[in-house]
Amino acid sequence: MHIICPQKSLLNSINIVQKSVSTKTTLPILRGIYIEAASNQLKIVGTDLEIGIENLIEAEILDEGATVIDARLFSDIIRKLPDADIDIKLIDNNQVNIKCLNAEFSIVCHNPDDFPDLPEISEDNFYKIPQELFRNMIKQTVFATSQDESRPILTGVLLEIDQNSLNMVALDGYRLALRKGKIQSDISNKAVIPARTLSEVARILEVDNEKPIEICLTENHALFITGKTKLISRLLEGEFINYKQILPKEYKSRVKINTRNLYNSIERASLLAREGKNNLVKLIINDDKMIITSNSELGKVHEEIVILLEGDDIEIAFNSKYFMDALKVFDDEEIYLDFTTNISPGIMKPVDNENYTYLVLPVRVSSN
Amino acid sequence: MHIICPQKSLLNSINIVQKSVSTKTTLPILRGIYIEAASNQLKIVGTDLEIGIENLIEAEILDEGATVIDARLFSDIIRKLPDADIDIKLIDNNQVNIKCLNAEFSIVCHNPDDFPDLPEISEDNFYKIPQELFRNMIKQTVFATSQDESRPILTGVLLEIDQNSLNMVALDGYRLALRKGKIQSDISNKAVIPARTLSEVARILEVDNEKPIEICLTENHALFITGKTKLISRLLEGEFINYKQILPKEYKSRVKINTRNLYNSIERASLLAREGKNNLVKLIINDDKMIITSNSELGKVHEEIVILLEGDDIEIAFNSKYFMDALKVFDDEEIYLDFTTNISPGIMKPVDNENYTYLVLPVRVSSN
Numbered sequence: 059m060h061i062i063c064p065q066k067s068l069l070n071s072i073n074i075v076q077k078s079v080s081t082k083t084t085l086p087i088l089r090g091i092y093i094e095a096a097s098n099q100l101k102i103v104g105t106d107l108e109i110g111i112e113n114l115i116e117a118e119i120l121d122e123g124a125t126v127i128d129a130r131l132f133s134d135i136i137r138k139l140p141d142a143d144i145d146i147k148l149i150d151n152n153q154v155n156i157k158c159l160n161a162e163f164s165i166v167c168h169n170p171d172d173f174p175d176l177p178e179i180s181e182d183n184f185y186k187i188p189q190e191l192f193r194n195m196i197k198q199t200v201f202a203t204s205q206d207e208s209r210p211i212l213t214g215v216l217l218e219i220d221q222n223s224l225n226m227v228a229l230d231g232y233r234l235a236l237r238k239g240k241i242q243s244d245i246s247n248k249a250v251i252p253a254r255t256l257s258e259v260a261r262i263l264e265v266d267n268e269k270p271i272e273i274c275l276t277e278n279h280a281l282f283i284t285g286k287t288k289l290i291s292r293l294l295e296g297e298f299i300n301y302k303q304i305l306p307k308e309y310k311s312r313v314k315i316n317t318r319n320l321y322n323s324i325e326r327a328s329l330l331a332r333e334g335k336n337n338l339v340k341l342i343i344n345d346d347k348m349i350i351t352s353n354s355e356l357g358k359v360h361e362e363i364v365i366l367l368e369g370d371d372i373e374i375a376f377n378s379k380y381f382m383d384a385l386k387v388f389d390d391e392e393i394y395l396d397f398t399t400n401i402s403p404g405i406m407k408p409v410d411n412e413n414y415t416y417l418v419l420p421v422r423v424s425s426n
Numbered sequence: 427m428h429i430i431c432p433q434k435s436l437l438n439s440i441n442i443v444q445k446s447v448s449t450k451t452t453l454p455i456l457r458g459i460y461i462e463a464a465s466n467q468l469k470i471v472g473t474d475l476e477i478g479i480e481n482l483i484e485a486e487i488l489d490e491g492a493t494v495i496d497a498r499l500f501s502d503i504i505r506k507l508p509d510a511d512i513d514i515k516l517i518d519n520n521q522v523n524i525k526c527l528n529a530e531f532s533i534v535c536h537n538p539d540d541f542p543d544l545p546e547i548s549e550d551n552f553y554k555i556p557q558e559l560f561r562n563m564i565k566q567t568v569f570a571t572s573q574d575e576s577r578p579i580l581t582g583v584l585l586e587i588d589q590n591s592l593n594m595v596a597l598d599g600y601r602l603a604l605r606k607g608k609i610q611s612d613i614s615n616k617a618v619i620p621a622r623t624l625s626e627v628a629r630i631l632e633v634d635n636e637k638p639i640e641i642c643l644t645e646n647h648a649l650f651i652t653g654k655t656k657l658i659s660r661l662l663e664g665e666f667i668n669y670k671q672i673l674p675k676e677y678k679s680r681v682k683i684n685t686r687n688l689y690n691s692i693e694r695a696s697l698l699a700r701e702g703k704n705n706l707v708k709l710i711i712n713d714d715k716m717i718i719t720s721n722s723e724l725g726k727v728h729e730e731i732v733i734l735l736e737g738d739d740i741e742i743a744f745n746s747k748y749f750m751d752a753l754k755v756f757d758d759e760e761i762y763l764d765f766t767t768n769i770s771p772g773i774m775k776p777v778d779n780e781n782y783t784y785l786v787l788p789v790r791v792s793s794n
Contacts, residue, residue: 131697131724138694153725161694165725326506326529329499356499357521357533 059123080106309396427491448474677764
C-alpha cells in the first residue's frame, strides 16, 4: 500500500471514524484504524463490534493494499502534521512510513486480515429522512433513554415506521419522549437502536447538507448512510414497552407557558433543590400564575411566572432534572403543560404542533 | 445590610474573588464570600488564608452592614439570574434575601465577624509595572516552578528588585526560567511568591488596561493592586537558590532556529517519546541542520529543521516536555540554543533581546 493525500481530508476522516474505535478492548486490533487503498480512493474504518464507521476519501493511490494503525497514535500524528500532502507507505507488512515535508514516522502496524469485517447489509429498502430533521428527532428523544443496563431495551430508542410516518420513542421508567416525523416509506417496520449509536449518527450528520440521510434496517442491524460515511450498528433485542398505553388521553389542567422562562425559573429553583437527593421542585398553579418553590437546609426559593390556565388549579412536584432535560430540547417558544392529578404524569407539548410529547412522572410529597 | 446592584457587575466581582475561596477547608466560614455595604460601595472578599482577594463595586446602599454567603451557591444564583438589578437584604443576621424580578431566594448566611480579616499592609513603597509586561513575566516563569512540596521554596517564583530592574526566576531542579523586566524603584528588595498566587494575579490583570499594577512587599506578604481589586498573598519562607551561579557563561555550539518549527517538530517527536517514561528526544546538530529523533516500541520519528550553527556539532538528548513548556511561552520568532557538552545544561534565549533565559538539563544517553 502506498498513497498520498492531503492532511486536512485525512484528519477529517480519522475524526469521523475514531469515535467507533474501542479504547477499553482487550483485543489490540480493535484499538486500530483500518485503512485500505483501492482504485482511486482510501477507505478508513473503525469498529468496536457494536458500532462500525466507514469513511471514503479521495487520495492518490500509488499502490493498493491495506493496514491497521493504532488509532490514538495515528490521529495524534496526522493532527500534528502541517497542512500539506501526506505520504503513507506500507513496508514489510508490519511497518508503515508516514512522511510529510521534513517529518518522517515509522510506525508498527497490524495485519489487516485480523480486522473484523463490518456486517454485510444489502443496501435496498432505504428510508430517507432530511438530515436536520433526523438530528432534531435524535436530540429530542435520546436523552430520555435509561442508563441502567439491567433493562437493556430501555437504553435504546424505538424507531417505529408506519405509512410515511416515523415515531421515535425513549423512556426510562420516569419519563417518556415521543417525537413524530415524516419519512419516505411504503412498508411498516420497527427497531430499537442503542442511544450511543444515535448520538454518533447525530455527530456525523452535516448541518447544511440537503441530501437526506438513508437508513436501512435488517433483523439485527441498522445502516446509516450520509455522504461518504456509513455507520453500521447492532440493534437491541427484545420487545419495547407498549408506550401508547402510557400516554394519557385527557387532562384537567392545561397551562400555556413560555418555554425559556420556565426553564430559567426551574434551573434557579434547582440550585437549592440539588442539595436534596430528589431535586424536588414544586409547582403551584393558580389562576394566571405558576409559583415554583424549592427548599433545602441552605435556604429556599420562590419563582413566579405568568401563565394562561385552562381548567383546575393544581399543586404538583417534580424532579427538576427531568423538567430541564426536556425544556432544553424544545425548539418552541411556548408549550402546554397538561396535568390530571398530582400523582399522575405531567405532559409537555408544543403549542403550535403535535410532533413532540414529553411525559414525566410527578414526585409524591406530603400535602403541607 | 440592604443593597441594590446590577447582576453583571456583581457576577463579575464574584468571579474575581471566587478563585481565592477555599473548597477543601474544614472551616465552613472559608467556603463563603464576605460582602460588606459601606457608604456608596460594596466590598466583596474571599480568602483561603493563603491568598485573599478583595473587589469593590458600585452599588446603591440602602442600609450598611455585612454578611457571608456560601460562595458556590451565591455565584450559581447570581449567574442564573437575569441581567437586571438585584436586591440583597440581610434579615435577622442569619438569612439573606436575594430578589431579582420575579425570583426570590432566602439563603442561610454566616456571621461576618467570623470571617478572617485580610492582613493589614501599609500601602506605601509601591513598585509599579505595566500590566501586560507583568502578565508576560508571570507566563514565562511560573510554569518552571516545582510541584514538589518537599522543597516549598521551589514552588514559588523569586522576585528580585534592584535598581529599576525586576528579575523573576523559577526553577525545579531540572530547568530554570529567568525573565528580566523594568520597574520603578529606588530600593532593592526580594521575595518568593507562591506560583498559585502569580497565576491568580495574571488572571485578574486586565488585558488593555494602561494603568500599571502596583506591588507592595512586606516581610511576610505581597499585595497586588489593579483597578478595584486587591490581592494579598503570603510569601514563601526561606532562602532561594543562588541561581546566578547555575547559568553558564559561555557555549561551544550556538544554534539559531525558528521557534515555531522547533516546537512543532519536538511536539511530533514526543508523540512517540511519551511511551517511554522520560519523554526522551535526541537532537543531532550537524552543520546547517538539526535532526530530532525519538523512538519507542510503537515506532520511531525523524524530523529535520534548517538551522544556523556557530561552533561545534553536537548530539544531546532532552525530556521533550521541558523543551515544549518553554517554547510555548517564547514570543520571539527566532531563538538561540546554546550548548557546551552533552552533559551540561542547554540554554534557550531570544535572538533579538536579553530579557529571557531558559536553562534545561540534558538526559544522559548511551552513545550509540
